[in-house]
Amino acid sequence: MTEEAPVPHRRRKRYAGTHPRRFDEKYKELGADPEAVAKAKARGSTPAGTHIPIMLPEVLEALGPLEGAVALDCTLGWGGHAEALAGRGASVIGLDRDASELQRTGARLKAAAVEVRTFHANYAGAAKVLRECGLDGVDALLADLGVSSMQLDRPERGMSFKADGPLDMRMDASRGDTAAQWLRKADESEIAEALARYGDEPDAAAIAAAIKARPPKTTWGLVEAVRSAKALAAGSLKKKTAFSSHPAARTFQALRIAVNGELQALGQLLRDLPWLMRPGGRVALLTFHSGEESLVRQSLGEQAALGLWTEAPAQPRKASGAEVRENPRARSARLWRVVRAA
Numbered sequence: 563m564t565e566e567a568p569v570p571h572r573r574r575k576r577y578a579g580t581h582p583r584r585f586d587e588k589y590k591e592l593g594a595d596p597e598a599v600a601k602a603k604a605r606g607s608t609p610a611g612t613h614i615p616i617m618l619p620e621v622l623e624a625l626g627p628l629e630g631a632v633a634l635d636c637t638l639g640w641g642g643h644a645e646a647l648a649g650r651g652a653s654v655i656g657l658d659r660d661a662s663e664l665q666r667t668g669a670r671l672k673a674a675a676v677e678v679r680t681f682h683a684n685y686a687g688a689a690k691v692l693r694e695c696g697l698d699g700v701d702a703l704l705a706d707l708g709v710s711s712m713q714l715d716r717p718e719r720g721m722s723f724k725a726d727g728p729l730d731m732r733m734d735a736s737r738g739d740t741a742a743q744w745l746r747k748a749d750e751s752e753i754a755e756a757l758a759r760y761g762d763e764p765d766a767a768a769i770a771a772a773i774k775a776r777p778p779k780t781t782w783g784l785v786e787a788v789r790s791a792k793a794l795a796a797g798s799l800k801k802k803t804a805f806s807s808h809p810a811a812r813t814f815q816a817l818r819i820a821v822n823g824e825l826q827a828l829g830q831l832l833r834d835l836p837w838l839m840r841p842g843g844r845v846a847l848l849t850f851h852s853g854e855e856s857l858v859r860q861s862l863g864e865q866a867a868l869g870l871w872t873e874a875p876a877q878p879r880k881a882s883g884a885e886v887r888e889n890p891r892a893r894s895a896r897l898w899r900v901v902r903a904a
């Protein structure tokens with residue numbers, strides 16, 4: 563056993579009020595302060611700059627024995643699932659279309675001596691990555707869809723209504739239109755359709771009209787458009803509990819899905835899925851909203867009918883009550899699992 567160097571004592575940073583105001587302060591503090599991390603978890607929040615892997619035991623069970631397996635994590639994020647896969651003896655390839663989070667996660671995993679081969683790639687191009695790796699398929703595949711807590715936590719990414727920031731929303735900041743540009747280019751009916759289709763937003767038409775009347779450049783500009791369209795008083799915009807949703811939540815989700823072409827990428831992954839797997843290979847997909855669910859249900863169902871999957875449960879699993887209490891984001895998670903026919 564080697565002796566560890568003593569950790570120098572650092573005074574906790576003091577703020578006016580009870581919390582740091584600036585996100586970068588909050589981020590640094592939580593990264594370095596285990597006490598603050600424990601407190602954030604105890605009040606049902608994900609500590610800033612981290613992401614709690616959803617339904618981890620259920621995902622591991624779905625993916626079966628991993629010793630010696632080749633596993634593809636299509637959505638590396640913070641690397642929580644990937645770390646667990648590697649810990650069970652899998653050789654892990656991790657993809658993410660977000661270059662900056664990918665770089666942070668790569669560094670985090672390296673510092674923790676967790677081996678994961680990382681690729682900056684959209685999972686719609688997973689087949690190409692496997693070819694580059696000289697692989698004919700994988701034994702285990704995970705896709706944990708949507709955004710990570712770290713992306714939501716960074717105001718400069720413009721994904722969250724919680725903090726003001728530029729209305730960007732792109733997961734891959736190197737390409738495509740920002741959400742602000744997308745809203746300027748789209749006409750009112752296109753915006754209304756996206757809000758209804760990707761967010762099930764009941765006031766889609768009114769919100770689209772408010773957006774076109776005054777195209778927002780910032781996240782809070784978009785919140786203001788939702789507030790005026792729903793004729794809400796300014797004070798009613800706060801979430802009441804960790805489990806209730808913000809009036810702008812559906813609009814933000816819908817716009818993010820549209821800007822990132824999320825359902826198009828998922829559609830491509832689902833079409834390629836049987837051909838990414840070795841015989842007997844196991845797949846776990848975590849979906850978070852009805853648009854993802856119906857694509858996955860339909861595609862896996864059709865492929866099962868063709869005999870491509872042996873085990874294809876008709877219904878997805880939900881997170882346990884205990885997990886949802888600890889991590890409210892798990893409440894809408896649905897885990898779909900299939901096994902490739904030999």
Ligand SMILES: C[S@@+](CC[C@H](N)C(=O)[O-])C[C@H]1O[C@@H](n2cnc3c(N)ncnc32)[C@H](O)[C@@H]1O
Nearest residue numbers: 615637639640641642643658659660684685706
């Ligand atoms: C919910 S997080 C994954 C969290 C991860 N399982 C963990 O334990 O930390 C989803 C991640 O997938 C990435 N992502 C979303 N769509 C993607 C796509 N089409 N291709 C590659 N990565 C994608 C996002 O950038 C985000 O980092």
